Amino acid sequence: MKKATLTLLALSAVSSASAANYIGGSIGSGVTLQYQSDLxxxxxxRYGLNxxxxxxxxxxxxxxxxxxxxxxFAGVGPLxxxxxxxxxxxxxxxxxxxxxxxxxxxxxxxxxRYNVTDPLSLFVEGNVGLQVQVGSGTNTTNxxxxxxxxxxxxxxxx
Numbered sequence: 001m002k003k004a005t006l007t008l009l010a011l012s013a014v015s016s017a018s019a020a021n022y023i024g025g026s027i028g029s030g031v032t033l034q035y036q037s038d039l040x041x042x043x044x045x046r047y048g049l050n051x052x053x054x055x056x057x058x059x060x061x062x063x064x065x066x067x068x069x070x071x072x073f074a075g076v077g078p079l080x081x082x083x084x085x086x087x088x089x090x091x092x093x094x095x096x097x098x099x100x101x102x103x104x105x106x107x108x109x110x111x112x113r114y115n116v117t118d119p120l121s122l123f124v125e126g127n128v129g130l131q132v133q134v135g136s137g138t139n140t141t142n143x144x145x146x147x148x149x150x151x152x153x154x155x156x157x158x
Contacts, residue, residue: 065091
């Protein structure tokens with residue numbers, strides 16, 4: 001039993017050591033900082049932190065976090081250097097100031113990635129999903145279709 005446990009630990013250490021990790025950021029619906037880790041050669045998980053000023057009104061800020069599973073389209077090679085991908089994710093947020101409230105945003109993502117050099121890649125993506133907000137004051141409780149688009153940069157960590 002002890003030998004099996006040590007073998008599993010060794011295998012998990014080797015598999016996680018070979019995964020590529022990235023840090024990056026994007027602009028679009030707000031300013032996002034993100035960390036991404038490859039799960040396989042064509043899939044990854046991404047964690048993001050977003051600061052958003054609604055309609056550039058800095059008295060209505062929101063802070064959002066998101067976890068996204070991303071995967072390259074199977075059987076589709078690079079298109080002129082661009083790699084198409086899709087994903088699903090869940091975002092949660094808190095509005096502060098005039099935008100007081102909480103939100104949940106399950107969504108689907110489509111994007112294109114372009115590897116500029118070995119450690120740098122650019123991406124452009126959009127997502128659509130159901131946005132549920134619970135707020136107070138002028139930020140009323142509602143359910144609506146939400147969408148975001150952004151352009152960003154990822155740096156592969158050594």
